[in-house]
Amino acid sequence: MSDDPRGIDSVLVVGTGLIGTSVGLALREHGVTVKLADQDPAAVRVACELGAGEEWTAGGPRVDLAVIAVPPQFVAQWLLDLQKTEAARFYTDVASVKALPIEQAAGLGCDLSSYVAGHPLAGRERSGPAAARADVFLGRPWAYCPGPETAPEAVRAVLSLIDLCGGNAVEVAPAAHDEAVALVSHAPHVAAAAVAARLAEASDTALGLAGPGVRDVTRVAGGDPALWTVILSGNARPVAEILEAVAADLGRAAAALRAAAVEGAAIDPVTELLRRGNAGQSRIPGKHGGPPRSYAVVQVLVGDRPGELARLFQVAKEAGVNIEDVRLEHAPGLPLGAAELHVQPEAAGGLARALRAHGWHVP
Structure with missing residues (x-):
């Protein structure tokens, strides 16, 4: 590990789907050296073209951390193979199930002291490297599950990864996860x-x-x-x-x-x-993970034209109103729709007046 305050200088990402490529994009924004590997050469090429890193060559220099971004059933075998070649100092995964890969890794005889199971609770409906985004983890919970054998240095490496990607680290037991x-x-x-x-x-x-x-x-x-x-x-x-x-x-x-x-x-x-x-x-956490909030909704009719939402948000900015959420509903067969602007209740009246003053139709 480097003395750099980031904690990790080099990372290998195995699996260049949505999550793996997004990890690479997020790390590259902080100047981390990222190597990419995948059984599908085309996926690696797309991830590289997007700027998520460079293709990994087996037997190259050891990296600080390997991120195994493959389905849960294949995590343990990848962990074993990478550890055999000493590809990294420490290892983690991003699979959405935790008990299974940990159990399988123990059964295969993997070194559990250098491995911290992890799972960023982030994603999109789309899949594949083309759907990746560097900001997909921002503010999102990122579970990590250190075991009794896990070395403190391995935990620090994974916490550095989570921090660099913008996630919120949440320690949790595998079964509870x-x-x-x-x-x-x-x-x-x-x-x-x-x-x-x-x-x-x-x-x-x-x-x-x-x-x-x-x-x-x-x-x-x-x-x-x-x-x-x-x-x-x-x-x-x-x-x-x-x-x-x-x-x-x-x-x-x-x-x-x-x-x-x-x-x-x-x-x-x-x-x-x-x-x-x-x-x-009502128990689902609200903004920034805080308690749920009830917002007022200001509905505005908008044309289906470029720049309409930008103009709408500019009016809100000039009125000093923060838009907490926005939803769009298109009118079938018509070139317009309704934008529902969710704002603090005390700001709703002022926003509605400002919008009307700028020519917007507010029902």
């Missing part, structure tokens, strides 16, 4: 896919009526099925348990609705589920 991501990521992805699957044979009439609600619910269903099959199989038990609980809730709701349709019965189980949903949704 897998239970958590099953709840907040893996099972929701399957649930979104189940809803989206109903749209595959939907009528044109139904699709023409689709609004922001169905888009919000199904957004993550656009992920790569092959990649998600690998992820889900690596965390199968926790995901199955959550999906079974969700299915039970939906089953009770469906039974209540069926009884209401046939017998006119009350739908108390549905009401209870909706209330529990409100309670759960």
